[in-house]
Amino acid sequence: MSSLSTQPYKGTRDYYPEDMRVRNYIFDMWRKVAQQHGYEEYAAPVLEPLEIYTAKSGQELATEQTYTFTDRGDRTVAIRPEMTPSVSRMVAARRQELGYPARLYSIANFMRYERPQRGREREFWQLNTDIFGVDGVQAEAEIIAMAYEIVKAFGASDEMFAVRINNRKLINFMMHDYLGLDAVQSHLMVKLFDRKNKIPAESFRDQVVDIFGEDRASEGAAKIAKLITAKSMADLPAELRESEAVLEVQELFTLLADAGVANATFDITLMRGLDYYTGTVFEVFDMHPDNNRSMFGGGRYDGLVGLFGVDPVPTVGMAPGLTPMQLFLESHKLLPEFVSTTDIAIVVLGEDTLEGALGFARKLRAEGVNVEVDISGRKLDRQIKAVLKKQVPFMAFVGEDELRHNLYAFKDVASETEEKLSLERIVTRVRDYRRRGTMDEIDALFAE
Amino acid sequence: MSSLSTQPYKGTRDYYPEDMRVRNYIFDMWRKVAQQHGYEEYAAPVLEPLEIYTAKSGQELATEQTYTFTDRGDRTVAIRPEMTPSVSRMVAARRQELGYPARLYSIANFMRYERPQRGREREFWQLNTDIFGVDGVQAEAEIIAMAYEIVKAFGASDEMFAVRINNRKLINFMMHDYLGLDAVQSHLMVKLFDRKNKIPAESFRDQVVDIFGEDRASEGAAKIAKLITAKSMADLPAELRESEAVLEVQELFTLLADAGVANATFDITLMRGLDYYTGTVFEVFDMHPDNNRSMFGGGRYDGLVGLFGVDPVPTVGMAPGLTPMQLFLESHKLLPEFVSTTDIAIVVLGEDTLEGALGFARKLRAEGVNVEVDISGRKLDRQIKAVLKKQVPFMAFVGEDELRHNLYAFKDVASETEEKLSLERIVTRVRDYRRRGTMDEIDALFAE
Structure with a gap:
């Protein structure tokens, strides 16, 4: 039998x-x-009836990009x-029982037929945050402020990204009137x-x-040229501003x-593809020259629950x-160094010591320390x-002598320093190390 | 247009x-x-090539229970x-780069065609923990000890569940020899x-x-009767014990x-359905009379990565x-009461106060408090x-006067008590409340 491929399915990743x-x-x-x-x-199921997407999401997403099949x-x-359609379904199912404003979030995976490319995968993960039950623009302000704070929380400065805002009602008025x-x-x-x-200016x-069409071409082109050069609402033609x-x-x-x-600005050319938006739409852009693109967006969609x-x-x-x-954080060098969730890797000195090393590990775990034993x-x-491949911050060397004297060679892998410590001191060292992470965060807060 | 159903897809849940x-x-x-x-x-993708399951998982799971389709x-x-096949694929792909023993876990969702019934869903969530690279029975001991500790961590006593263990090599010897x-x-x-x-004794x-078959029926039935009544290894026939x-x-x-x-015992009748097991197999049983069933299991499968x-x-x-x-924890009354992750719901006294209330909320958030504003x-x-529907532990009432004097009516929803507190005192109250959770855990540790 030929062997199976170790590759994940096209456009997905391990x-x-x-x-x-x-x-x-x-x-x-x-x-x-x-x-x-x-x-x-x-959370909502990974499978849904197809019709919840065909109703409103827009032709391309529902029919061309969606993984659909017929079940047994x-x-x-x-x-x-x-x-969006799943959470709207869930809210509709408990329309009466929910307390409003209902604020809901989820972190989940999704699939679309995409031509895999940098930043575009067939399976992808999203945070979804939605506020239900508020008519007024206060709701938009809350969601957009949260979008801003989500980027800032990673340490981004205002220049690294930009929030661009438009409104579907204004777009409709512009198109028709x-x-x-x-x-x-x-x-x-x-x-x-x-x-x-994404296309050349001539195109x-x-x-x-x-x-x-031919007879309105020059008038139309002139109006469009004016629109796409508008930098703020004040630059809009008077008819639109009314x-x-x-x-x-x-x-x-x-x-x-x-x-x-x-860093929020008005952008009359911002549309957002999905058909269900009914008011404000916005997008958050990465301003890094190597990665200048829309990171994510959102908007008001008042019609979905009612379907x-x-x-x-x-x-x-x-x-x-x-x-x-992640591409944003990498471009702007905002990602910290990460280590394993395992605090200590125990290196066992001699096979007869294994039982003792396991007992030692159990004592550390009882103190809340994450320990692996070879x-x-x-x-x-x-x-x-093997330990060095795993980015575990500490190694403890355990042999019969060490167990007898409760004194272990304890190595800080990053600094390559080693001390002799008792079990109790090891616990303290690990706690200090974890607290250091917290202290760094607190220092960062005060430095702002 | 008729409206869409609010029900999730069959056998899945919101x-x-x-x-x-x-x-x-x-x-x-x-x-x-x-x-x-x-x-x-x-983590691994939600979609995989079908053949990674047909190779070894067993006929029923791969062909009858799996959601399969042909992509574009x-x-x-x-x-x-x-x-199991996904993580084996991932380990195979980085066979050389991983440090052994490699210990990996994931929490993920899966789908199978099941007739939906209590405790059996078409979409279900599992923890998977696997240790790679250890031949000896130390690996089994680690995984089974972790299975035991995972149940104990929820406060279960040894009588509430039982670990039953068998071995595929012993099963093979029993069947053939x-x-x-x-x-x-x-x-x-x-x-x-x-x-x-699951079937009557006569059946x-x-x-x-x-x-x-007819000629060996009585000899065979006698042997089987002896096997299924064995309560420990000592009860096994001498030929098997050798x-x-x-x-x-x-x-x-x-x-x-x-x-x-x-609470681990030997059980010669324990088989586990999947074809890929090669050594130890085990299952953890819920001992509650209303819910007496296998909760989960595992075992050794040395052949999958090599595929x-x-x-x-x-x-x-x-x-x-x-x-x-969850059914186990509910049966044994081991689930605590839960409240919202939101600490405080702000009730706004008068529409003109909204701006002030939002500023108040921002100050609380800067102190790490989770706050929603109506x-x-x-x-x-x-x-x-609306707040009472959401199990938010505290309400703060914010009006113009309250903001001016920095003194807010602060209500503990569960105890229905109310005090007048400043913003600073409110932060302290919420921190104490959260710490109470941690202190309860510490007390529980010492009480063991």
Whole structure:
């Protein structure tokens, strides 16, 4: 029989312990910020009926990018490509029982058919935070402030990223009332704006002309040119500034200033692909020249809960992704060095000592220390070599003499220093070491 | 358009915050025990090529229970029904780079076509812990001791559960040398033993007779009767006690006694369904009369890594499941009461106060307190009613006067007591409350 491949499925990846340390660092920070804002964790199944996506997510995501198949009971199911429809379903199912505003978050994996490339994987992980039950722009302000704080929590400065904001109501007003486009033309224009930074300027211009049609081409192109060069709301044409949606946008910016969000700007060209947004939309951009791209986004989608046969519930949400966040942190050198969750690796001096070494490990564990013992019975040098591959911060050498005198050679792997310590002192050393992590965090807080 | 169903996909479940609190409690405890033993977290994709399961997992799991489909690139893929083949693939891919013994754990979801029933779901969550690179029975002792400690960590007593142990080499010796069965007959007998507690005694006896065939029926039935009544190794027929595998089992029981595993017994009828086990197998049983069933199990599987084209790596692993563990904890009343991760819900007294209340919340968050603010602008009584649905432990009432005097009505929801506290005192109260949880744990440790 030919052997099986060790490769993971196309576009997915394995997380070995060293990868998992980064992932857990990011997830833990997300969790901390979400919980500080009163968001509570939930989870939904990895499979859903396909129709919850076809209803509103947009053609491309629901039909072209989603993993769908027919199950043995002839149901058409999908591996979730996003969380929004699932959490809307869950809220609809307990419409009456939930306390509003309901603040929910989850950290989960999703799958989409993507051509695998840097930062784009077929299986990917996201934080989803959503607030249900608030009509007013206060909800948008909260979600966007949390987006800002989630990036800041990793130590980012305001210059490293930017928050860009637009509003679907304003977009609709612009498309229909200002540009005079019909529904089909508007749809094409939204998609074109979405691709604006990915295509050459001439190609963009040609498609603008196509959408307007020959007789309105020059008038249309002039208006579009004015729009895409607008740097703030003040640069917008007067007709647009009179739309009602503008007031909402202005109120949002006031609230964001109150909340200390220092790098938010208005961007009339920001569309966001998904069909379910009904008001504010926003995206957070990585400003690093090597990695200048949208990291994540969100917005208001008031219509989704109502699709499940209950009264609509106004909702605002966002979804930072693991890989874009990790690329951001790597580009800006914001990731710390990680070590194993194991504190001490016990090197066993002689096979007869194994029983004693195991007892020693049990005593350390009872004190809350994470300990592994080399139970392989191998020679000393091979045991040490194995430990060095695992980034365990400390090694303790345990033999019969050491056990008899309660005095162990205890090695700090990073500094390559070694001392003779009793079991009790070893426990203290590990506790100090862990506290050092906490102290570093506290120092960082005061240094801000 | 008819509305979408709010029900999750058949056999799967939604986790609302109150369900998630239980789940996180169990996951956190698993994580703690695994890390104390030096296990490091990894993760694998939710989709895998189907062939990694068909190779060794056993006919039923790979072909009847697995969610498989063909992707758009014509690959036959499976939603993982278990973790063992994935982690074996990962170890094979880095056979040289890993330090041995390699200790790995993951907490992940899996899918199988199951007829949904109590404790059996189509989507389910498991902890998987595996140790790679140890030939000797020390590895089994470590995994089984960890299985024992994982249950004990929740406060279980030794009487609430039982560990039962058998050995595939002993089973093979029993089937071929003692019972004189050929390969097909052995396979049938293993499956029959697996079902023993689920079928009536007469049905079991009839099938025993069928497997042996007419001429060996009475001899065979007598031998089987002797086997299934054996309560310990000493009760086994002398021919079996002479098998080499018995020495391994005896050594394992000595090591388990050293490790303090107080409720492990030998059970010659324990088979475990999966085809890949090569040595020790074990299961942990819930002893509660209402819920008497296998909670989880594991064993040695030395052949899986080698399927991926590298030299074999000896492996022992286990996989506790979330739902069986939760049913165990519920049956034995071992689950504590849970509250929200949000510490304080801020009730806003008057719409003009919202800005002040948000500033107050930001100050609390800067001190590490988890705070939600009712930004809905609703009346007082509706705000309070909503908080009571969420099990948030404290409410703070914030109005203009309160902000001016830095003195807030602060309500302990469980005790229904209320005091007037400054922001600084509120921070202290929340810290004390959180520390109380930690102190309870420390007290419990000393009480053991």
